[in-house]
Amino acid sequence: MASELALESVGYRYRGGHDAVVGVGLTMAPGIVGLLGPNGAGKSTLMRVLSTLAKPTSGRVLWRGEDIARTPDVLRRELGYLSQDFGVYEALSAREFLAFLSAVKGLPSRTVAARVDECLEMVGLVDVADRRLGGxxxxxxxxxxxxxxxLNxxxxxIVDEPTVGLDPEERARFRHLLAELAGERLVILxxxxxxxxxxxxxxxxxxxxGQLRFHGTPEALMAQAEGHVWQWTLPAEQLAEARATLRISRAQRRAHGVEVRVVGDEAPAPDAIQVAPDLEDAYLWLLHRSGAQS
Structure with a gap:
């Protein structure tokens, strides 16, 4: 059976009564799935459910047809998880740290050294594998x-908010690494x-x-925003007011003012020019339609 992950009306409610995830249903196959949403959208809670760290309070998650709440080991044997708050032992080298985690994960001792080297090679750290992680x-x-x-x-x-705090070059390198790793894997970013x-x-x-607002290709999302994106140049002193009243996807200072891209139901000004949406525009348009804050 293919490496398929299916969510059937998955919900998660905290003890205080807060619904962090509400009725999420989708099916994911090998490749990279981008799970996108503003802070507080319920993404991290859903990632904990998918990684078997929390059980859904409603609905179910199936991996290869098996309910992971009932038989979590079916998924755990095939799961790799990088949490948002991943930490390291700074006194250890990368090689020592990965060997330690291999033992924790129960990998056969005879295979650990070779597997650690393979993983270090995949992420481009072989040359610094014996340097302390603190550096x-x-x-x-x-x-x-x-x-x-x-390692397994x-x-x-599953990787949860992996680029927070990274500089642009490190973020780009990380994205390329994930793309290389996808192949036959399902990668949820x-x-x-x-x-x-x-x-x-x-x-x-x-x-x-907490709700799923869109599931599909980037092209399909951008198609939904057609006719709702404008480019407009305004005086720099009016930018703050514009930000307070409009949904601006980006702003760039030019010699003659500030060029902004605006998403909304109508043009922000008579001299605004309608333009084709990009993914950032389409994402903001979707949030606007769902009443969410970006």
Missing amino acids: YSGGMRQRVGIAQAL DPKLL STHIVSDIEASAGTLAIMSG
Whole structure:
């Protein structure tokens, strides 16, 4: 059976009565799925459910047809997970740290050294494998995080907000790494940063307010925003007021003022020019329609 993950009306309610996830249903196959949404959308809670760290309070999650709440080990054997708050033991080297985690995960001792080397090679850390993790940059630590998630050669790889705090070069390197790792794996990349999934995800799942608002291709999302994106140049001193009243996807200072892209139901000004939406525009338009805050 294919490495398929199916969510059937999945919900998660905290004890205080707060619904973090409400009725999410979708099916995911190998490739990169970008789980996108603003902070507080319910993404991290859903990632915990999918990684068997929490049980859904309604609905069910199926991996290869098996309910992971009833038989979590069916998924855990094939799961790699990089959490948002992944930490390292700074006194250890990357090689030592991964060997330690291999033992924790129960990998056969005779295979550990070779598998650690393979994972270090995949994430491009072989040359610094014996350096203490305390001297690693943020991007290098995230690559160690991916390496530990790959130790058991997972068919499902889940990464939660992996580029927060990384500089642009490290973020780009990380995105390229995930694209290379997809292949026969299902990779779920959860983020609130559109550029993290723009170049790599073939499928998007967008959440806000705990609900699934869109599931489909980036092209289908952009098609929904057709006719609702304008480009407009305004004086720099009017930018603050415009930000307070309009949904602006980006702003660039020019010699003659500030050029902005605006999403909405109508043109922001008579001299605004309608333009084709990009993914950032389409994402903001979807949030606007669902009443969510970006």
